Structures are given as structure tokens and as C-alpha cells.
Amino acid sequence: MALMKEFKDFALKGNVIDLAVGVVIGAAFNNIVKSLVDDIITPLILTPALKAAKLSNLAELTIPGTAVKYGNFLSNIISFVIVAFALFLVVKGINATRKKEEAAPAAPPAPTNEEKLLMEIRDALRAKQ
Structure with a gap:
């Protein structure tokens, strides 16, 4: 049973769940990029090259006499x-956010009880002089 508890603790950690979410989002992002390339970029940018090669589809570009596509x-x-490029922009945005968080100065810690007592002693000695 200890093995099952250990596995449950591992599987339910935030990092594993975050990774799973990232994989699912990555798969969906892959479909978007594939559609962008196949449906927008290829027709807009590569259409002249395809017309020059007398082809209608990028997949038809092959080395003559071979199966190399x-x-x-x-x-x-x-x-x-x-x-x-998209990942670069995401990482750049995350790093910029982290730099802003790090740039904010931390508030000085409150004086400890010892420091307060020493300040009171100092003030009392000053008052006597």
C-alpha cells in the first residue's frame, strides 16, 4: 500500500498536472500551427513556387525519380x-514578468525582540546623558 500512496502523491503533485495540461495545450497548438502552415502560409507564400513547378500541393514536391518528398x-x-518563435515569445514574456517581480524591493524585516530591547536600552542611556 505504501507504493500506491507514493504513486498517488507523485501523480497528484502540481508539476505533473501542469505537465499534463501543457501536453494537451501543446497538441492543440500543433493543430493550429499545422493549419496555419497548410492553409495560410503555403498558399500565400509558396503558391508562386508551386505554380512554377506546375503543382497544386506542397506534398507533391519531390525529387524526380525518387520518393523523396x-x-x-x-x-x-x-x-x-x-x-x-511562439515558444520564444512565451518564455520572453515569462522572463519579463519575473524580472518585474524581482525588481520590486522587499520590505525590510521587522526588528526582532532583541533589537527592540537594545533600542530601548540605547534610548534610555541617551535620556540619562
Whole structure:
């Protein structure tokens, strides 16, 4: 039973749940990026190249006489660059937020009882002089 309790403690930690949420959001983000590349970027930017090659689809770009589909490779490179750039912006935003939090000065700690007593003694000695 100790093994089950240990597993439960591990599985329900915030980090594991955060990771699971991140994976699900990442999968959804992958679909958005794939659609962006396939439905927007490819038609807008690569249409002239496809027309020059007399093709209608990026996946049809192949090296003649081989099964090498460099069109799919180009599409995946574009997807990677978009994902990497989006993650860069997210990390940059998080770092900027952390810097603002760190820049805020911390309030000085309240004097301890010893310090208060020493201040009272000091003040009493000054008063006698």
C-alpha cells in the first residue's frame, strides 16, 4: 500500500498536472500551427513556387525519380519555426514578468525582540546623558 500512496502523491503533485495540461495545450497548438502552415502560409507564400513547378500541393514536391518528398519537409520546417518563435515569445514574456517581480524591493524585516530591547536600552542611556 505504501507504493500506491507514493504513486498517488507523485501523480497528484502540481508539476505533473501542469505537465499534463501543457501536453494537451501543446497538441492543440500543433493543430493550429499545422493549419496555419497548410492553409495560410503555403498558399500565400509558396503558391508562386508551386505554380512554377506546375503543382497544386506542397506534398507533391519531390525529387524526380525518387520518393523523396521535400515539400513535406519544407512544411515541417515552417511549422517548427512558427512553434519555436511562439515558444520564444512565451518564455520572453515569462522572463519579463519575473524580472518585474524581482525588481520590486522587499520590505525590510521587522526588528526582532532583541533589537527592540537594545533600542530601548540605547534610548534610555541617551535620556540619562
